[in-house]
Amino acid sequence: MPEASVAHRDDLEDGQMKQVDVEGTAVLLVRLDGQYHALGAHCTHYGAPLADGVLSGDRVVCPWHHACFNVRTGDLLEPPAFDALPRFDVRVEGDRVVVSVPEDAPDRRVASMARREEGDDRTLVVLGGGAAGLFAAEAAREAGYTGRLVMITREPYTPYDRPNCSKDYLQGEAPEEWMVLRDDAFYAERDIEVLTERTVAEVDVPGKVISFDDGDTLRYDTLILCTGGTPRRLDVPGAGLDGVHTLRSFDDSKTLLEKGKEAQRVVVVGSGFIGMEAAFSLRKLDCEVTVVAPGEVPFAGPFGERVGRMVQSIHEENGVRFRLGRKVRRIEGDGRVERVTLDDGTTLDADLVVAGVGVRPATDVLRGIRLGEDGSLDVDAYLRAADGLYAAGDVARFPDWRTGDAVRIEHWRLAGQHGRLAGLNAAGRPTAFRSVPFFWTAHFGTNLRYVGHAGDYDEVLFDGDPDDRDFIAYYVRGGAVRAALGVGRDQQMAALEELMRREELPSLESLRAGSVDLVAQL
Secondary structure, eight states, X not given: OOEEEEEETXXXXXXXXXXXXXXXXXXXXXXXXXXEEEEESBOTTTOOBGGGSEEETTEEEOTTTOOEEETTTOOEEESXXXXXXXXXXXXXXXXXXXXXXXXXXXXXXXXXXXXXXXXXXXXXXEEOOSHHHHHHHHHHHHTTOOSEEEEEOSSSSSSBOGGGGTTTTTTTOSOGGGTBSSOXXXXXXXXXXXXXXXXXXXXXXXXXXXXXXXXXXEEOSEEEEOOOEEEOOOOSTTTTSBTEEEOOSHHHHHHHHHHHTTXXXXXXXXXXXXXXXXXXXXXXXXXXXXXXXXXXXXXXXXXXXXXXXXXXXXHHHTTOEEEETOOEEXXXXXXXXXXXXXXXXXXXXXXXXXXXXXXXXXXXXXESSOOOTTSOEEOOTTOEEETTEEEOGGGEEEXXXXXXXXEOOOOHHHHHHHHHHHHHHHTTOOXXXXXXXXXXXXXXXXXXXXXXXXXXXXXXXXXXXXXXXXXXXXXXXXTEEEEEEEESOHHHHHHHXXXXXXXXXXXXXXXXXXXXXXXXXX
């Protein structure tokens, strides 16, 4: 077994880590409570170097998308990664720290999971095949659930990397085989039945019965609802013409990629996350792209005007045009899109229209339970909506433990966090939601990372200047920081998430003074 002396025993102090090399294998070396630990050096999500993240107690947080791992065991603690880190033998010989790595060492480790056992007559159904659904199914098996476990999705695919539908895949830079997250053998080996291309007509919540559109039924003991959101359609004349599309699913992205390669002029309706990411991706395909939206500044609501104008300027520098403060009046063409007319009479030539105007929680099939005005389900801290019913991700309105507010958040990583907890709870391992929301969005090489949840806010404090594209914006409400957005500050943003989780954020006075070393606070 290859081994190497990688450090002097006093090179690291408690709470420090660094990346080392053992015969060509990158290893994360961590010192904690006087002991050394050696793990895989790269996040199992997108391969970020974990040494560039932060160490918070026995947790290491990825600098890119904030997956979190236990450094003592390598176990996964927080999505969006699915797999744990490999662990390697480490010992101290005299003054040297020696790490041993097996030949052909894997770069990840799948958690141990239970399988179905004869005599366990329970049925757990996961309805939905997105991030929440996959994390829920895996967590239930990881927690020891041995009953029947069924995942149902109306799509023809097992769970896939949905964020890439508006990013690398749509740009033609990610091959199709990257998109599916687990192969069929993974589900078979863990007795997870995946029913693809099945449409649910109704869920009788009090009776615990699922009815399919073909007349079949399925009784369950516990249901985890992970159905996500249904894209809102444009409600204007001509919205049904060929060439008008939404962007939510893998098939949507495939269609837009194919048509985007041929299109010359694209109108994107909406300046939120999907609209702006679609604009970026289709511009990368050399389309002429115009964004139309009723707001005066993209992202002004969640990010504020200064950050929104920065994102707009990045797009404009890359050739994206904007028609802001405008709405679409109608879409015209002979059978397919030819032009888009705005409410001020302006006409835009178009071969393709992408509607990124939001989603509605996909809960229309539920019967026997009250829904919120927006179609969401109220859940408690354990993501429980009713007897035998949990909800995770876009469909769930949950209590924010930091503020007490009931909130609903439509982002991939939060769906994964929810799904994992719902799976643990459904399997009989009670776990309350005490995580911190996080999301990212990318635009022409500039990554925006956002931690916490502000909803509305009273004030925005800046450390750095958005015009320099190297800053942190703190969103303050009621005298407290509720969220933060960073550009060019990946390690600090990972530290902020941990400080929020630990309820150890610096004071507003120190943040105003600009004198806080966030990483040193951990």
